[in-house]
């Protein structure tokens with residue numbers, strides 16, 4: 001099976017919002033991965049195996065969008081106890097503030113984000129950081145110049161604070177088009193979207209599929225089974241229909 005699973009989490013908290021999973025559920029995910037012999041690896045390792053055609057189909061990458069403070073207080077201690085790596089995508093101009101950037105859905109709770117001293121400490125502990133823009137706009141609605149600034153300035157800010165190279169970009173709202181993907185393809189090792197599917201070797205490197213763990217919260221045991229892909233296809237379809245009505 002030549003694919004990897006890139007899981008996407010947001011906030012680990014008890015609010016039950018659409019971007020939240022409780023610490024208890026998150027811990028059951030990690031326990032499941034450990035008990036069923038999945039290899040939780042850095043994204044670079046997983047992509048390398050994928051492109052060499054040598055992955056086992058058991059490689060999993062854990063990603064966290066928006067950089068919530070509860071990554072530091074709740075998610076990281078659990079990850080450390082399981083010795084699992086993670087990649088956290090930061091909204092560079094909002095670090096140390098909260099997630100109420102312009103356009104934020106008011107149904108989402110206002111929650112604090114990681115500050116730079118937490119980010120520095122986590123970097124020393126082996127957590128990798130990626131860029132998720134400066135101010136979390138829908139990049140497909142901006143001018144080419146504004147898109148460039150959101151993508152490149154966020155990378156620069158994160159690199160300056162962590163002293164590490166930033167290799168990956170995650171599109172806010174998963175929204176990208178050929179113009180944004182072209183910039184990301186040129187500047188990063190890979191771009192990450194939100195199309196719900198296992199990541200294939202044939203995926204566009206500038207828009208890798210990712211599985212929102214929210215959709216697996218009650219059925220995480222589908223991971224590694226042939227039922228996962230049909231289930232995600234059905235969820236993708238339902239999500240597209242729902243988005244048409246929302247627009």
Ligand SMILES: [Zn+2]
Nearest residue numbers: 065066172173
């Ligand atoms: Zn986001």
